Amino acid sequence: MIDRILFTKEGRKFYIRDASKDFHSEFGFFSAADISKGGAIKSNKGTEAYVINSSFIDEYERIRRSPQIIPLKDIGSIVAYAGIGKKSTVVDAGTGSGALAIFLANICKKITSYEIRTDFYEIAKHNIAELGIKNLTIKNKDVCAGIDEKNVDLITLDMPSPWEAISSIKKALKKGGFAISYSPTIPQVSDFVEAARKSEIFSGIRTIEVIERDWEVTERKIRPKSQQIGHSGFLTFARRIL
Numbered sequence: 001m002i003d004r005i006l007f008t009k010e011g012r013k014f015y016i017r018d019a020s021k022d023f024h025s026e027f028g029f030f031s032a033a034d035i036s037k038g039g040a041i042k043s044n045k046g047t048e049a050y051v052i053n054s055s056f057i058d059e060y061e062r063i064r065r066s067p068q069i070i071p072l073k074d075i076g077s078i079v080a081y082a083g084i085g086k087k088s089t090v091v092d093a094g095t096g097s098g099a100l101a102i103f104l105a106n107i108c109k110k111i112t113s114y115e116i117r118t119d120f121y122e123i124a125k126h127n128i129a130e131l132g133i134k135n136l137t138i139k140n141k142d143v144c145a146g147i148d149e150k151n152v153d154l155i156t157l158d159m160p161s162p163w164e165a166i167s168s169i170k171k172a173l174k175k176g177g178f179a180i181s182y183s184p185t186i187p188q189v190s191d192f193v194e195a196a197r198k199s200e201i202f203s204g205i206r207t208i209e210v211i212e213r214d215w216e217v218t219e220r221k222i223r224p225k226s227q228q229i230g231h232s233g234f235l236t237f238a239r240r241i242l
């Protein structure tokens, strides 16, 4: 767990695990007494810094990543369009590093995530323990072989062949619930949409790409930042009606 966050005046960010110990950095050391007090502090070399308590997003930024994780902009759209909240139950696959599952666990009532690979399952298990998440269960299982949970509000799929999970979704997703697939390429989107249509249980199948653009704002130099992330993935939403 991360205890405190320290920002230097120049904008460097440090994660402090234990506020009861002095923190050493290239800017000198910050005393445990100052860190615990919080607010504006100085290192022994005179560097000014500010200390705040950590929050979920700081912990989340620190998770161990193995396969590619889904960006926050796409998680935002999943949460918003599915309208999930503290009463929602969710199933997720594949777990990967557990990034999406961990984020959703912070919002929903209960989430179960399926991961076929044991090495990724172990990484996700480590991340979940590290963040102290209690409402997320991970299963080292193939989601296409079946989902144990029933009547769930949302099923998220971030895996190479999401269309192969349609029959599992059919048995687990409640009417009115959403299946949301995240895929980096159009052939994957096409195969998922085709399989979802064929199943005849969904309505309003819709695919979007969420584009996020950072801007540089320095006095009158206001323009999009030149180095931008090109493409992450496409989100396909399907709502179960039958």
Ligand SMILES: C[S@@+](CC[C@H](N)C(=O)[O-])C[C@H]1O[C@@H](n2cnc3c(N)ncnc32)[C@H](O)[C@@H]1O
Pocket (backbone or CB within 6 Å): 067, 068, 069, 070, 093, 094, 095, 096, 097, 098, 099, 100, 101, 114, 115, 116, 117, 120, 141, 142, 143, 144, 158, 159, 160, 161
């Ligand atoms: C891109 S990663 C998922 C990343 C994850 N959403 C995150 O945010 O950390 C895709 C994962 O799907 C897993 N996977 C592939 N096929 C699967 C299946 N049939 N059942 C469960 N997991 C599967 C892979 O092993 C891999 O870990």
